Structure formats: C-alpha cells, structure tokens
Amino acid sequence: MQKKYAIVIDTLNCIDCKACLIACKVENKVPEGFWRNWIKPNAIGNALKTQYQPGQCMQCDDPSCVAACPVDATFKGKGGLVVIDQEKCIGCGNCVTACPYEARYRHPEKSVVDKCDFCAHRLAAGEEPACVETCPTKTRILGNLNDPDSKVNQLLKRNEYVRITNPLINTQPNIYYKKETDLLHWPKEPTLPGGIHMSPQFWKTKT
Amino acid sequence: MRKDNKKEISRRRFLKVSASAAATASVAGNTQILYALTTKGSAKSTGVQSNIEKKFSLCDMCFNKCGLIARVEDGIVKKLDPNPKVLKSRGMLCARGNAGIQRVYDPDRLKYPLLRKGARGEGKWQRLSWDQALDLAAEKLEKIGGEYTRCGTLFMAGSDMQSKFVHRFAEAYGSYNIISHESNCLVSRNRAFLDTYGEMPIPDVLNSKYIIMPGSNRFEALVTPDSIDLMSAIRKECKLVVIDPRYTKTAAMAHEWYAIKPGTDMAFLLALMHVMIDEKIYNTDFVKNKTNGFAELTQHVKKYSPRWAEKECQIPAAAIARMARELAAAAPAAMVYPGRRTSDYTDSTQIRRANAIVNALLGNWDQPGGFVVAQKIHLGNIPFEPDFYEDNPDDRVDVNRSPMMFDTEGAYKHARDAVIEGNPYPIKAFFTYKTNPMQTGANRQKTIEMINRLDFMLSIDIMMSDTAWMADLVLPAASYLERMDPYATQQGVSTGPCLVTRDPVIKPMFESKSALWIVRELARRLDLGMHFDFTMKQFKEAQIKKHPEAVKAIKKDGVYHQKSKVYGRYDGKPFKTLSKKVELFSKRYADAELDPMPVYKRPKKIPSGRFQLVVGRSAAITQGSTTNNKLLRELVSENELWLHPDSAEKLGIRNGDRVLVSSVVGKQKIRARLTREIRKDTVYMDTGFGVLSKGLTSVFGSGACIAELLEDRFDYISGNMAMHETLVSVRKI
Secondary structure, three states, rough: OOOOOOEEEEEOOOOOOOHHHHHHHHOOOOOOOOOEEEEEEOOOOOOOOEEEEEEOOOOOOOHHHHHHHOOEEEEEOOOOOOOOOOOOOOOOOOHHHHOOEEEOOOOOOOOOOOOOOOOHHHHEEEEEEHHHHHHHOOOOEEEEOOOOOOOHHHHHOOEEEOOOOOOOOOOOOOOEEEOOOOOOOOOOOOOOOOOOOOOOOHHHOOO | OHHHHHHHHHHHHHHHHHHHHHHHHHHHHOOOOOOOOOHHHHHOOOOOOOOOOEEEEEEOOOOOOEEEEEEEEEEEEEEEEEEEOOOOOOOOOOHHHHHHHHHHOOOEEEEOOOEEEEEEOOOOOOEEEEEHHHHHHHHHHHHHHHHHHHHEEEEEOOOOOHHHHHHHHHHHOOOEEEOOOOHOOHHHHHHHHHHHOOOOOEEHHHHHEEEEEEEEOOOOOOOHHHHHHHHHHHHHHHEEEOOOOOHHHHHOOOOOOEEOOOOOHHHHHHHHHHHHHHOOOHHHHHHHHHOOHHHHHHOOOOOHHHHHHHHOOOOHHHHHHHHHHHHHHOOOEEEEOOOOOOOOOOOHHHHHHHHHHHHHHHHOEEEOOEEEOOOOOOOOOOOOOOOOOOOOOOOOOOOOOOOOOOOOOOHHHHHHHHHHOOOOOOOOEEEEEEHHHHHHHHHHHHHEEEEEEEEEEEEEOEEOOOHHHHHOHHHEOOOOOOOOOOEEEEEEEEHHHHEEEEOOOOOOOOOOHHHHHHHHHHHHHHOOHHOOOOOHHHHHHHHHOHHHHHHHHHHHHHHEEOOOOOOOOOOOOOOOOOOOHHHHHHHHHHOOOOOOOOOOOOOOOOOOOOOOOOOOOOOOHHHHHHHHHHHHOOOOOOOEEOOHHHHHHHHHHOOOOOOEEOOOOOEEEEOOOOOOOOOOEEOOOOOOOOOOOOOOOOOOOOOOHHHHOOOOOEEOOOOOOEEEEEEEEEEEO
C-alpha cells in the first residue's frame, strides 16, 4: 500500500533550541530570511510557563494551496505529500496566502514557491526528515499512517493528539499536536493575494 | 517540449549517478544513499555525477563533541546529521551543530599566516608563507626564552582535542605557564566537588526523580546528555525546580521557578541542609558510614533556617522547607544539580561546596538518579621527557594568588594580572590556540592591557577572533571537519564510557593546518623536534594499542562503547579524600585557614538605580565562536539588554531603545529588551557580541561586549573568574 506520511508533535517536549530550523535550512538550502519550519511560543515575555510549538507544512489531505494553484503546479504526490513542481510554478503566490498555516514562501531568487515536503528526498533514501532526526528531545515523530503498527499510529491510538485547523476550512492536515496544549487555534482563513476571501467551497479539492 | 527534454536528461542522469553511488557503496561497504533516485538534491545540477559519502565526525561548535555524520558530495560537506550510535549525544545535533557547515565554509576563515603590520588591533596584516611565519615565531620564542627564560611565554589553549599537543609543545619548550579556558568557566565547581568527594561526579539526570537547578540553564546552555535527559526525566516523573534570577527556557519548562536574589544561592542551599538535618530526613546510613564532620555540620547549619534564608534569597521559607522534604523523599534518585559554568561569585567554590554537601545528605552518590562516578577508558601515549631549563623561575606565574588553584588549568585572571604587574616575573610572549579570552575573560580592557605588555603574541585559530585580532602573528588552523584528531573518552552518564575520534571529512582548505603540524614545525625549528617525532596516525595507534576492538567499532559506528558498571562502583571503597569519606567538614580547608564548611556572606546591597549584571547562554551561541556564523545570526543577530519593564519605566527606557550600560570597568551601547523574564534588580546580555575584530565581517558592529563591562573579581579559593559581581547603571542614549 502507498505510504501516507504524518508527523505527531509532542509540543511539551520542545525546548525552542531551533536545531530543526537550521537543520532544515541547510538540508533544503532555504534562503536567508525565509524558513520552511517554525517554532511558535504560546506567550512571550511575562509567561510563567511557556510552551513552544514546532510546525511546518501539514501535507493536508484537502489542501487549500492546491485548490488555489491556477496551473496545477502543486498537488498531492507520493506518500501523501503536497509537492510543488517548480518547473511549472509561475510564482503567482496564490498558494502562499491560501495556506492556513503560512507554510509557504516565495523564493526570492527563483521566483517560485517553496515549502516543507518532509524532506521527500531523505524519505526516499530511507532517512527521516532533517528536523525530525536532529531534534534533541525528539519532539516530532514521523511515520506512515497506512501502517497500523507505525509509531504514529501507536501514538494516535492513545487519543492524546489533535489536528489544528481553521474553523472555516478544515484542510485535513497530517500533523498532530498534543491535546491540552496551547496554540491549537491559530490557523488563519485562506485568502487569495490581496486579502480576498472566497467561499469555503472554493478551497476544496475533494467533493 | 521543454518538459520532455528535462525528463530525458534526468533519466540519463539517474543512470549515471546511481552507477557511481553503487560504486561508492561497494568501496565503503556501508549504507550509501541514492539521492539521485529522488527529484531533489544533486539531480538539480547539470549532469555532473555526485559522489556521495557519509563520514563520521564529532561536532566542535561547543565543548560537547556530539557525534555526527557528515554528508559529503564531491568533496564538499552538504549536511551534518546526528550520529545516533553515539549515546552521549543521544542522537541529536543542536542548531549550532547544524550550522557547523557554515563554520567550515565561512568566507571569514583565516586562509594563510598573517603578520601584524599596523598598530596592535588596527587590523593591518601582511600575508606570510608558512615557512616565513614559523621561522619568525621560532626566532621570537628563542629570543624571548633567552631574555626572560622559557617561562616568559604564557600558553593558553582552549577546549580542543589537539590542545594536548600545544601543552606538550609548551612543556618541551620549557614553560610551565600553561592555562586553559576553564578558569573562565568551571574550576570552582570542580574544586568544590573534588574537595568534598575526592572526584568530580557526573549527574544521572535521566534517572532522577527530583532535580533542583540553582543557576543552571540546561535547555539553553546545552550539555549532552544532561539537556536531553532532563526533558526525558521531567516527562516521566521527575520534578524540576529552577532557581535563577532569569526566566530561562529551563525555567519555562520547570515545575517551579524562583527568581532568587543574585549571589544568595548559598543561603538557599544551607537552608536545605538545615531542614534535612532538623527533620532528620537525610540519608542516615550514608551520612553515618560515608561522611566526615556531620556533627560540625549540624551545629553549623542551625542558624541557617528557611525563615532566615527567605530574607536573604527571597524564596519563601515554606517553599524551601517543602523542597528539602521533597528532595529527601525522592532520594537517592534526587539531586541539587552541580551545574557547569561557575565563574560567578568570589566565594563560588564555597557555594558549590554547599551544593555538594546537600547532595551528600541525600546519599545520592553512586546511585541511579544521583551522582555517577566518571569513568575513563585508559589510552596509551607517546611519552616524552622535556628538557630542564636551569634559569626558569621556581613556579608558575599565577601562583600564590588563590590557595587552591588547579596547576593543570591555571587561572586566567591571575596570569593576566601577573603579566600586567610583571610580578613575580615578566611574561613577554603569549601563545594562544583556539581560545578567545578577549570575549570570555571578564574585563576586556585588562586583557588588552596585558597584551600591550607583550613583545610577541601568536594566535592559532580558524577565524580572526578578537584575540587573534590583537596578535602579532596569526596562524590558520584546520577546522574540525578537515583534520585527524586523537582518540578521546566521553561518558554518556548512564550509558557508560565511550571512545570517539575524528578523521578528516574533507581536505584542509586554503593553507590551514592542524595544531599538531604547527607545533611540530615550531619544535623542529627550536631543536625540539624529537618530542614530536610522530604523525597523528602514529599517536593514535599508540593511544588505541590496548583496544583493538575499539578501532573496529569506531570504523563501523563512529564510536566505541565500553560495557561497564555505572552504579555501585564505590561499594566498599574509600573516598579519595583526607578522611577517606565525604568531607562535610574539610580539614584541609581548616588547615589552609579557609572556612571548613561554607559560611554565608551577604552580597552587597544593590543601590537603587544600579543593576547586577549576570552572565548566561543562548542555545544558538557559544560565546564569541559562533556569533559570526551567518546561519546562527538568523536566530540571534545581536545581543540585547534584558531589563524589567518596571525598572525601565523609572529610567524612561522603552523596548528597543538604545541604552548605555556602564560599570566601573567599561561602557557599552546596546538595545534594551523589556521583559518580565528577569528580576527588577538584575540585567542580562548574551556573550560574544560587540567584537573588535573587523575580520568577523558578519557580527562586527552588532551588539555589546559583556566582557567589556564585567569586573574581574575572582573566587578566592580556586582563582575562577567571578563574573556576577558587577553592578551597572543603564541610561537611554
């Protein structure tokens, strides 16, 4: 059976060391000033308990970015990963604002869009994504949802993890976060560039 | 059309590259990765086949030496990944480790020997050939040795696997003035534990059930495996209490955080002892059988009640008493974490003595979740007999300034004062290897003053650090991925001891050379070549002779783990102290007219309008050695002054304002960061900014230098620099 990759994130393990940010940047040659992944703090400055939540492209099953692409340059590919054909991409930026997670950026030199693909080239080589592997506290766990014995399925069975979505558009993301942590409601509503709102149906790739 | 063409090319390339990858795999006999099978990476290049290799090495972005695997494509390092087989680093590389690639390929690398032409620190350099540079260095060392004795040269080598060769050179040359970086870091901690237990244990964080961290910041000042183990422990059942004037990321993860008044940790620790003894919740067996001086201690801590301590350190008495009970209930799988950098107060050894003694009351020695005995795998050596120089002075230059300084580490503070004073004898040359006291030693102006007293200064480094910037002769060192290093032993605490090493991942770039090559060439020119009559390969063979199994393991996994008993190693054995027991009371200290048990001295009151400046770490910064790294600069591009909003309001300072920070030794301009993550009477900034070296083109002009502001007090027992005794004023520019 085809693989379907997912990442389960135990938010409480993250110490905000940012190893994953630099690992990704080096592995994927992400240009200065841009990132394919992030760590969000739940409070800055005066919190007395802080959580740090790592994230990246959620490889959604009903991706609004795919719906937004006028030239089919981004699509669901192997392993359930949302991929970008950079040869096809015209750099219009529709998908950048369409992503509820703000996971995409326009490459400043190539003028095409780029984002996390769970290090597809490493997966193909039997390796874990750079961010997953390098993490000191192994906050991200990667696995195959189509394998009932995979570590991610074992974790998800415990019913301790949730997906985070915008209330208007559920793009069915494939990153799961620890329940009962903060930062579960931040995804934004997809728009077209210029802040143009569309009907929820517009963002659907599935009927 | 265009698209079809591409497809054609990529298929051809696929065939070509997969064939080459297969060839590589058969040579290495290991798992090679066929990146060409995917659409990313090398397939983007224009038909050039990639030769992909994976090589083991050890990180060098800080002192930890975490295991790594370098992915090398056509001789260029493309990625550093953690080596999961190295149990000490628990299969991780931090942000700095991942940015190591930028260190190696930094355009600011020193590329060839440089001779100072302008005034010191002016930055005018002349390129020399290696022969010219080495001839000149040898001539200077010969001349200064003749005029001022061989001890007239001070050697300082940082934490590095080749520093031992710099030490060997110093000894062969005839100087016993060799200092390490450690007196700017942790010697007072080692002093205290050595004088209490007879050795420096390592904390078994992973298996602990209760940890109090006074002043340590393990989730930012990363130590492997402690940092990782701390998260594993607290996600199980371990309770973590952080005692720190700053809300660090460790405090952010802790169950409890107390913003202790700076400089009062000993009061807190004495009160813990008071409660444990008063309520008889200490480990009675251990105390009775394994410790010395319990009666004296009982008497001594009577006056140090939690209510008394609350007034000193501003931690509620009830909380102190509760912590003491909780610690004792969790013991022996409980600890007051010993910490690492202890260059803080003038009584830092005594503060850590108090730390060591609380742990003794818990009886956590040699126990899971407590302290583990550090183990070494004994390695061979190529011995040598240095010559005796009759005209040399009787002792080290930094002697007689602190009663219990480690001769093996020396004291930077004392050596620097001795050079400036010319007392007890003149030092006219300074030889540094991979160490940067201009950034790490408190009071930068004094370091400059010392350097200005010299006739000759030589620095070996990979970058133009501030220290190299002040030198007369700068020699380019090979980075960690370019050189062969000796074997070294590490311990992953509960996973036991292991052996690691470095083999070159790529060839040395430019004209960079290893430290061994440099000192061997210098030795040859000084007629000391017989002490370096070996290659690195031969040295390593001598080291590993008794461990043939290790050679195999290291080739296969990048590490050799020795199976050995981790706990209970002291069963029936005496402690290596005067009393053969754990010394709660130290007769040695009493004989040396030092307090035999830690006596609390109240820190000076912080006058209103002034702040106590404290030193700390960010996970993206290893002091001055990583702040020029462009990848890491995307995380921290300059340092900021942490200032509490209430204090800032009184001074009319808003977030982001430029401020002038002044101490009695210096002034620096910096941007203010208003935050409630620090006490109102305390300020903080990261170390490693405000550089003088224009050879560090990325970081030059960013932030402020904390070393310029810090007063150079010292721990009176060990000579450790005491960096937290500085008061500063802050005003808006």
